[in-house]
Amino acid sequence: MNGKPRVLPAPVTGQEVVLLGVIAVLWTALAVSTPAFLTAGSIQPLLVATAPVALVGIGMTIVIVTGGIDVSVGGAIMVCSVLTAKALVEAEAGLGVAVLLAVAAGGVLGLVNGVLIAYGRVHAIIITFGTANLFLFLGLRIFGSGTVNGIPGTLAFFGRGTAGRTLGVPHAFLITALLTVAAWWYLRHTAGGRHFFAIGGDAQAARLAGVRVRRRVLLAYLTTGLLVGLASCFVIAQGTSTLDQSVGSGKELAVIAAVVIGGTSIMGGRGSVLGTFLGALLVQSVASGVTQLGWRSQLSDLFVGVFIIVAVGADLLRARARARRNR
């Protein structure tokens, strides 16, 4: 291998190893300080809560790798989950129909973002700030008034209960992990996957090299939308039989935080869905730890902020050291 240029980046980056280490230390510390932490009754809900953020994080990673961003996923989750909850309550939809409906709805919303961003030639943050408002409006209109009550247990397969687990592992988490590995393989080992990185590195150069930039960008937002749809099913299944209007609120920032903590560069061109997965797990572990230590739950946001600064700061310092060495 010596002297040959490496075509593929290392399978696992430093950031991912560090994250794994941090999670291990955190879990050990929590296990020592609160004996209840390392029990199925505590870990299972933690994994279930990680799933939607990590799942949407797959799409968000691809979006950010192309140099874009999507701040509308919170609103999109609201639209998909209220639509699906209403279908479950009013049309007594089955599991398959509900999932299809949610994913299709998410796909449509993702398509709206994708078309506006790929063909409108406007920066993604502006467009998705705009569509975030439109989606919130749409979600609130579908809600009508107040809440959706009496949601049946149709989606229990994705939920917290025994129906939602196989060999103790929650299905929502299992599906998320499988899709993360699939996305990791796709992004690393296929030409199509590498194109996303090329676009984020230099869209103009990618276009000249024959990448269909617009179609790829569109695909990134569409993927995010489809995953938002599936994540909405997880969200409904997690809750009680009631869905209120705060569903999805602030989720866009939680997902972006997971992506960033996972080592994906916000400037595009560099990132990993495995990192995002670990980032989401870390954030949720902190939230769970803060509650188990009996602290105010909002305190976990402070830790999230600090983690973002530490994770990105370490990455910046590494990049600076790299640049010095190469000079």
Place this chain on the structure above:
Amino acid sequence: MTESFGARLLRVLLTQRIALLGLLIVAVVSTFFIQDAGGYLTAPYDFDYMSAALINAVPLAMLGLAELLVILSGRGGIDLSVGAIVSLAGMTFGFAYGEWGWPLWAAIILTALFGALCGALNGFLVSYIGFPALIATLATYYAYKSLAIVINDQQPISTKPIQQLFSISESVELPLFGQYVPDVPLGIFTFLVPTVVAVWVLLARTAYGRRLYAIGTNDVAARWSGLPVRDTRFTAYVYAGLLSGLVAVVTVGQFASARPDAGVSGNGMALPAITIAVLGGVAITGGIGRVAGVVLATLLIVWLNAGILLAFVGNEGAQYQLLALGAVLIFAALLNGLTNRRYGGTS
């Protein structure tokens, strides 16, 4: 080559954001006047109502100007944390004025300085360490929001002095000719107008303003011509924090209570502020934007929102405000893109 009148009008409207905003304001206001005359609104939409609605323009325009400063500074400049600073600085104000019994002027100065300090952390991360602004301010958004909520155990501060502050949101009759025009909310004169004038002077009449436009347009070129790029960008974030601190005082007055979630509840205050800035013609890539654009964009949104509230019953109005904000933002953004391709930019 001579341009036809129509083509020239189109070019002016597309390249002069102020002209377009002016036209839109006239269109929105006259639409609601006509609806009002036709009896379609639940309450009269007149000059008194428009004037009273201006109270909402105070925090919106001030935060829009804060975003103007940081977006101007370039390199993806943006501040997602302004709403969280409003919350945290508002709690500071609540403690100083409501609990510790500081005089009002001292509490206001403390709050403004505290906001500036929050902004300084953003500026330090962005300008000296090299964080992308989106990431730095996302992190501090979480941190400030969390601190604001836990600092007083999730409780709002609404002691007697704080409750009496509500007077700063009241409307007053102007001296001399006040009997001929509608009463104007006091906050316009105490906070908004001084801020607008100060930011305008800063950007249009000082060397700092020139430098800010220069680094936003091309910071490599600015560095090579000897400008202090880092200090200039850092200062933009400090000013944004300072303005957020002042908005905290306004917000405490409006709510008659220092609420820990004041700037982050629901959609938060950062989203509308960025929307106002973009609608006002500020280029997200930096270096382009004017105070007048932000002010006119604020008036457009405030009077549009005020009209929507009268056109719908109950909470439907609040929902349609979201639709209007989103649609106007996307419209303005697509228009910016079109203008850039066709005429080389908006001013």
